[in-house]
Amino acid sequence: MTTTLPQIALVGTGNMSGAILQGLLQPGVKVAGLRATTRGAASAEALVQRGVSAVSLEQDPDANRQAVADAEIIVLGVKPYQILEVLTDLVEHARPEATVVSVAAGITLASMEDIWPGALVRAMPNTPAQVGRGVTGLARGSRTSDTQAAMVEALFSTVGEVLVVKEDQINALSSISGSGPAYVYLFIEHFMEVARQKGFTEHQARVMVEGTFSGALAVLAQSDKNPEQLRVEVTSPGGSTAAALQAFEDADLEAIFAAASDAAIARAEEMSRE
């Protein structure tokens, strides 16, 4: 399937917008035009080496303004504390019908709508977007049309799954899928440590743990059954897996997940106020 997208400007192209860029450069994606900016000349040069039209502020202080001049979608990929300042600088130079997309954590649509009079979308992607397996939550602003929202949905679909949510769910979504990759790496770290303590080598531990996570997820993805059904199927009553699962239950794993999500939400809310 081919995805067709209009002229795009990536303002600030580091980890997150770099992942989006990766999606846009896929063979099945046709973009009318793409311009990227960075702060430093070296990071822009690295993008140019990949065939991207990229200019840094170091090379040209007007780089952001020029990049957005003919863009229909403007993705702000700078750090959260820079968003409002960068947006203010672009207002006079962007097309009024352009849709501005922010991937910044904690910067509200209302604060951006105070500056940008047109369409806005707040996006919360996660890092597996780097390999086209991201999960992105999208919340649209009050002046964003269905067509503009669909265009942004198509953009993020190039790097994985998209969920359209209300803005008041963005922090909660972020506490699950945004921060989620870090939780998964933490489980894998602990699980591997246990394997090493049982005498397995680093390589053996990684094969066992990584293979088990990816294998179990592959079964889940291909199955019509839900995770609970699959868990019950591999757990013989009174068996060793049942004994292990009881240890997780005794530690109240569900409460740990809830506490982790709540902590992430509380911190995100705190950061929005800072």
Ligand SMILES: NC(=O)c1ccc[n+]([C@@H]2O[C@H](COP(=O)([O-])OP(=O)(O)OC[C@H]3O[C@@H](n4cnc5c(N)ncnc54)[C@H](OP(=O)(O)O)[C@@H]3O)[C@@H](O)[C@H]2O)c1
């Ligand atoms: N990383 C994540 O997991 C994740 C997930 C969801 C959302 N986000 C959001 O993504 C945004 C970017 O995070 P990141 O991790 O991608 O940061 P990053 O790797 O540091 O990227 C920031 C980019 O912005 C450029 N830049 C800095 N100031 C600029 C300016 N005034 N004009 C134009 N470009 C400028 C930087 O250029 P130089 O490299 O040359 O300095 C770099 O290309 C943040 O708002 C964050 O909240 C990140």
